[in-house]
Amino acid sequence: MKKFINKLDDVLIESLSGFAQAHADLVNLSLNPHFLSRKKPAANKVALISGGGSGHEPLHAGYIGYGMLDAACPGHVFTSPTPDQMLTAAEHIASDKGVLFIVKNYAGDVMNFEMAAEMLSVENATVYTSDDCAVVNSTYTEGRRGVAGTVIVEKCVGSLAETGASLADCKALGEKVNVRTSSMGVALTSCTVPAAGRPTFAIGDNEIEMGVGIHGEPGRHRVKMQEADAIVNECVKAILADWQQKQLCLKGQPEALLLVNGFGATPLMELYLIYHSAATLLKKHGIAISRSLVGNYTTALDMAGASVSLCLLDDEIKHHWDSPVHTAALRWGC
Amino acid sequence: MKKFINKLDDVLIESLSGFAQAHADLVNLSLNPHFLSRKKPAANKVALISGGGSGHEPLHAGYIGYGMLDAACPGHVFTSPTPDQMLTAAEHIASDKGVLFIVKNYAGDVMNFEMAAEMLSVENATVYTSDDCAVVNSTYTEGRRGVAGTVIVEKCVGSLAETGASLADCKALGEKVNVRTSSMGVALTSCTVPAAGRPTFAIGDNEIEMGVGIHGEPGRHRVKMQEADAIVNECVKAILADWQQKQLCLKGQPEALLLVNGFGATPLMELYLIYHSAATLLKKHGIAISRSLVGNYTTALDMAGASVSLCLLDDEIKHHWDSPVHTAALRWGC
Amino acid sequence: MHTAFLLDAAKAVQKSILDNEAALESLDRAIGDGDHYINMVRGAQAIVSMEDELTSLSVALALNKIGLKLLSTLGGASGALMASFFISMAKQWPTAENTNPLSIALAFDAGVQAIMLRGKAGLGEKTMLDVLIPVSQQFKLLAEKKQSTPLICKAIIDTADQGLQNTRDLIATKGRAAGLGERAIGHLDPGAKSCQLIITAICQLASHPINSTRY
Amino acid sequence: MHTAFLLDAAKAVQKSILDNEAALESLDRAIGDGDHYINMVRGAQAIVSMEDELTSLSVALALNKIGLKLLSTLGGASGALMASFFISMAKQWPTAENTNPLSIALAFDAGVQAIMLRGKAGLGEKTMLDVLIPVSQQFKLLAEKKQSTPLICKAIIDTADQGLQNTRDLIATKGRAAGLGERAIGHLDPGAKSCQLIITAICQLASHPINSTRY
Ligand SMILES: Nc1ncnc2c1ncn2[C@@H]1O[C@H](COP(=O)(O)OP(=O)(O)O)[C@@H](O)[C@H]1O
Numbered sequence A, B: 001m002k003k004f005i006n007k008l009d010d011v012l013i014e015s016l017s018g019f020a021q022a023h024a025d026l027v028n029l030s031l032n033p034h035f036l037s038r039k040k041p042a043a044n045k046v047a048l049i050s051g052g053g054s055g056h057e058p059l060h061a062g063y064i065g066y067g068m069l070d071a072a073c074p075g076h077v078f079t080s081p082t083p084d085q086m087l088t089a090a091e092h093i094a095s096d097k098g099v100l101f102i103v104k105n106y107a108g109d110v111m112n113f114e115m116a117a118e119m120l121s122v123e124n125a126t127v128y129t130s131d132d133c134a135v136v137n138s139t140y141t142e143g144r145r146g147v148a149g150t151v152i153v154e155k156c157v158g159s160l161a162e163t164g165a166s167l168a169d170c171k172a173l174g175e176k177v178n179v180r181t182s183s184m185g186v187a188l189t190s191c192t193v194p195a196a197g198r199p200t201f202a203i204g205d206n207e208i209e210m211g212v213g214i215h216g217e218p219g220r221h222r223v224k225m226q227e228a229d230a231i232v233n234e235c236v237k238a239i240l241a242d243w244q245q246k247q248l249c250l251k252g253q254p255e256a257l258l259l260v261n262g263f264g265a266t267p268l269m270e271l272y273l274i275y276h277s278a279a280t281l282l283k284k285h286g287i288a289i290s291r292s293l294v295g296n297y298t299t300a301l302d303m304a305g306a307s308v309s310l311c312l313l314d315d316e317i318k319h320h321w322d323s324p325v326h327t328a329a330l331r332w333g334c
Numbered sequence C, D: 001m002h003t004a005f006l007l008d009a010a011k012a013v014q015k016s017i018l019d020n021e022a023a024l025e026s027l028d029r030a031i032g033d034g035d036h037y038i039n040m041v042r043g044a045q046a047i048v049s050m051e052d053e054l055t056s057l058s059v060a061l062a063l064n065k066i067g068l069k070l071l072s073t074l075g076g077a078s079g080a081l082m083a084s085f086f087i088s089m090a091k092q093w094p095t096a097e098n099t100n101p102l103s104i105a106l107a108f109d110a111g112v113q114a115i116m117l118r119g120k121a122g123l124g125e126k127t128m129l130d131v132l133i134p135v136s137q138q139f140k141l142l143a144e145k146k147q148s149t150p151l152i153c154k155a156i157i158d159t160a161d162q163g164l165q166n167t168r169d170l171i172a173t174k175g176r177a178a179g180l181g182e183r184a185i186g187h188l189d190p191g192a193k194s195c196q197l198i199i200t201a202i203c204q205l206a207s208h209p210i211n212s213t214r215y
């Protein structure tokens, strides 16, 4: 394992400090318990708090700022944060509009956020993201993971919250965006958790893991390396099958947001090639791609691989996607 | 080699097409010869054209747009573009204010841009970037490479050009920013050129290449893997020694822009850790970091590694760095 | 039982976890995200380093402190669950005069119930509960039958091991492995493995003849 | 000399480059950026595929076409330089009646001069010029002495090889390897290697007895 680190125990705090220094205009870092919050807390709006294990950067701290999150609680690498982090963050930033937690659907995150929510005296609600359609049997809701689609949820709800909307409305929009978003990922290599010091999974020089999770969890199956078009085709098919299963109405010419997300070690050149492949396929399926995002937005440490996310748009979601946002990792319109 | 590609011959065109589709609001892709240019060409300004071998994405196409480049000419992977690309791009977008080429200082790029410049009837000039201080003996100007500092040059000159400034003034600012910027990189792994199919250089599990170039060219020396602080310390020392050699005045409290650039396979978490390490060191050296950029801005395909760039600021450079920019890879203020 | 036993137990558990690095790590790498060993080490370390503040406390207060500490240091699924276990067990912990195998078994069971509640899980879902539920039942049963501590400990160790082995052929329906379907089959559950290690370490300590007099 | 020879030469060069993949590639990986082999293959392929449009042209026009084609397909340092070589050589190419070894040698030299001008480089800088300059000198000298074509070809092959070998111990002061300082020592220059291969392939073709009648 070759990584830019000093002591294993300091990886997280040094990285967070670097982030907070580099974006001192946007965020504040609080320690013990650790959380990051907006430099200029917005009053009179629902406070959006997300968080999760570290190693998915820029998720979530990179999305703190105007039009998106109010705070983020980073856990250790791939380990959910602890309830005191969410509790303290919420108490720090909450207005009387309440707090909305945005939580990726993993047992650890769910339970730790749940405990924080139970302890919190401020009115609060939670949106669980579960866009990963790699897990075939969706009756096991536990197994349906929140992955890159979380960024779309955070962006849209962030926009709505900025208008002073109610907690219930924010939660409803978050759930709507989540349902309309499906994602599927593929790994070319494993990631390496720094403290573990070696790859999470072994994978052959000519193998790929279809449907991998953003922690290197095994996916649908292990297959031979293929052409990009074949890989993307499997992802797109899985996504469209998932849309069908979710009974998303695809009448007329559906409009979608296409997010091609790198897992950390895949160069932009390949991500754009994937985008080209996915957009070409989707066009054939009659879907119009009217919004796009390509880059490393929900990573898995140093994993080589990528995921494709597709969000079925409507006017409301488009409006909130397009509205101004000013964070470390997403910025437009201001 | 596992990469998201279809046919080797199509890598470039598919990736460019994906880029152009994903950023259809910003850029146009022209083929045969290949170049990308602004969707809405700005009239009555110096046209800024850059380009170079592909594999460094988002450099340069990712910097096309308001406040930065007017066009970019992508060559094959790690191979400079050909003169007809620059010529056609220039003829396509030039106003009578003339054309400024921004060229990374590599023999291939220099000669191909030079030939284009000779053939071009429009008034033109060229800024060569050469911020890489890994090459110790700077009397060999050929050896002094243009690396991540190129982004800073493109941003600042782009801002100035937007004001209608003259070709001479744009060139002067580009050269000023270039002189005031020094960079030093380090590789943990090699990159793999798709068509070559195997790593450009062999490197041990416990070795790193200090001073590596953005094409995987060997650097200063091969050393044992070290703590991040030690690696960053060598980079910072090299940069400050270079500043001294360039006789940059460091009286008072110098203010600088710190760019921590990933080479493609290094996660953001580690880049921020490097930022923290560099910022801490620079503070000890009495340098105030007042502008920051952390991310993959000048990559080397799938190389794991990073570079540190430091630009000595003054009011003019700060103004042009801060001014609005709207490109695929850099956006603020609009 | 005294708080001193708790601290010795914590050290024994820590040693057992450190000794089983390879096993714990490889299990969570196989069907999880590879952090379970690190989480367990961090948790054990946190408890052991509380020695000074714990020694003067009653067992119940110490258990509660441990739970709160785990809650804020562990993270992950196992963090929320194990913290809940300790906090709930502490609430049910018998007073000094009422301390006996059965009252301890009931407190233990309260902890296990808390895990079930928090994790919305039961037996056969390929989690730590596949060790904890049978152990708790066995513990209560033997304590009700007034069996000797060494005998109870031995039986619990066997039950824990059996529960652990049972996870091998299960499909997971809770936790991170729930996405794997058939691919989880053939792997032990990491959380079950660490519970088995913890229970075994504590039971070995408790059944050791020397301890009946020491604590 | 006829254009037909050019086309056969192009095919011979292409074959030689393909046959030397490992050597060309590893050299540019060692002291460059690893693309030189690919660039050369692309260039050779481009020329060979021009067969139809070239056959009907004079040698001079064909050489110019080749130069322009290389200019727009090769890229990289070698692209600009080799294109300049062909374009300048084409300008100096003798008319059919004036074609003899010396007039060809002078045209070749004009090409080499163009490379020196474009690359601002000379002998001893660890580039393709370490092959091209001595070859050009040798070519002119032997042609002035009116040596036979086979003898000239043989001498040129030796000179090219010697020039190539000389690059091994040089520090580069031009091109991508110029940043390497001492670390470039011990490696042949990739551009010098491909020039040596090209020259050798063409000379072997030209000196083959069958060709004196065929072209
Ligand atoms: N809902 C649940 N109920 C009981 N145990 C669970 C549940 N979810 C997860 N676990 C246990 O937690 C273990 C994983 O712990 P750990 O790796 O530390 O956390 P994470 O899964 O968050 O990375 C699993 O092996 C399983 O035994």
Ligand SMILES: Nc1ncnc2c1ncn2[C@@H]1O[C@H](COP(=O)(O)OP(=O)(O)O)[C@@H](O)[C@H]1O
Pocket (backbone or CB within 6 Å): B078, B079, B080, B107, B108, B109, D028, D032, D033, D035, D036, D039, D075, D076, D077, D078, D079, D081, D115, D118, D119, D120, D121, D126, D127, D128, D129, D174, D175, D176, D189, D190, D191, D192
């Ligand atoms: N200034 C120069 N003069 C002559 N030859 C040069 C010069 N610069 C580079 N070369 C030649 O070009 C070769 C490299 O070609 P290639 O790998 O195709 O291009 P690049 O260096 O742009 O990747 C070098 O080995 C060297 O022989």
Ligand SMILES: [Mg+2]
Pocket (backbone or CB within 6 Å): A053, A078, A079, A080, A108, C033, C035, C036, C076, C077
């Ligand atoms: Mg975890």
Ligand SMILES: [Mg+2]
Pocket (backbone or CB within 6 Å): B053, B078, B079, B080, B108, D033, D035, D036, D076, D077
């Ligand atoms: Mg090159």
Ligand SMILES: [Mg+2]
Pocket (backbone or CB within 6 Å): C028, C032, C033, C034, C035, C036, C076, C176
């Ligand atoms: Mg785990």
Ligand SMILES: [Mg+2]
Pocket (backbone or CB within 6 Å): D028, D032, D033, D034, D035, D036, D076, D176
């Ligand atoms: Mg090269």
